Amino acid sequence: MQTTINPNHKYIESVCSKCPGTHWGKSAKCRIHDMHIGKISSCQQWDDKEAEQWIDDDGQLALTNLEPVLELLHVAQDQLDGYYWMTQQIEKLRSKIQSGLGSNDDVAAGTAQYGIEATLPKARGRNSDPVFREARNNLQAWERLNRRVKRFEDKVKRVDAFAEKNNLSEKEQIVLEGIMDGQKMKDIAKEIGVSRTRAQELKNKVVNDLAWAIYDEEKKKEKALS
Incomplete structure (x- = not known):
């Protein structure tokens, strides 16, 4: 059986692991999408590529820093x-x-x-x-x-x-x-x-x-x- 790699795996690693939706990587289920992160096909954060603009604050994404x-x-x-x-x-x-x-x-x-x-x-x-x-x-x-x-x-x-x-x-x-x-x-x-x-x-x-x-x-x- 061929294994399919989620094309968004780079976002799962860099974003989801530091997102409050997964309780900062402690859960494999996203509370925002209400599903396992491996099954998520799209996310607003990914679409806008906001992950590239976020500021890492002590290992967590400082979401409030995006506003200004x-x-x-x-x-x-x-x-x-x-x-x-x-x-x-x-x-x-x-x-x-x-x-x-x-x-x-x-x-x-x-x-x-x-x-x-x-x-x-x-x-x-x-x-x-x-x-x-x-x-x-x-x-x-x-x-x-x-x-x-x-x-x-x-x-x-x-x-x-x-x-x-x-x-x-x-x-x-x-x-x-x-x-x-x-x-x-x-x-x-x-x-x-x-x-x-x-x-x-x-x-x-x-x-x-x-x-x-x-x-x-x-x-x-x-x-x-x-």
């Missing part, structure tokens, strides 16, 4: 994918701010008259002034738009800094710059002469490196505050 790593990857992905859109939004918001939010002359005059005081509590009766109320609303809207611009600018500057200084290959750099320019992945793949699948793999590498850059940036901020 995955969060950074999501942040990097969102900021890279949203880069082109954010640059467009910054220009639109700046134009809106400079145009005075489309306010009329009376509202603009009211803003100039009341200034920052428009956001402070007033004596009874004064808030009935329609010009004052409009000026206050106008100022609050102006402040909201400025905060939004600042958030977008911080994210854009982060990606810009990464694009200027990184360890990417030439093709990875082209993928990065193409995404920043708003190109579609199929067009980027065609430009560098690879399949869309390969282009996506290159993008994943870019995202991973950007995540590390964000991690280093956050650590520097923490160190500066300590």
Whole structure:
């Protein structure tokens, strides 16, 4: 009788033996799948190849350490994918701010008259002034738009800094710059002469490196505050 080797035996040895599902290797039955580990044909941990990213902590997989790593990857992905859109939004918001939010002359005059005081509590009766109320609303809207611009600018500057200084290959750099320019992945793949699948793999590498850059940036901020 021919013996069949489970193709996932490498994961059984490296992952299951350190997983709480088998009580860290003390049981041959996985509590998560409710079956013998030798009969398990697929596992989310294997499919995602998370075993390669887990951190060994005293012989046990420190699962909680994955959370900040995955969060950074999501942040990097969102900021890279949203880069082109954010640059467009910054220009639109700046134009809106400079145009005075489309306010009329009376509202603009009211803003100039009341200034920052428009956001402070007033004596009874004064808030009935329609010009004052409009000026206050106008100022609050102006402040909201400025905060939004600042958030977008911080994210854009982060990606810009990464694009200027990184360890990417030439093709990875082209993928990065193409995404920043708003190109579609199929067009980027065609430009560098690879399949869309390969282009996506290159993008994943870019995202991973950007995540590390964000991690280093956050650590520097923490160190500066300590």
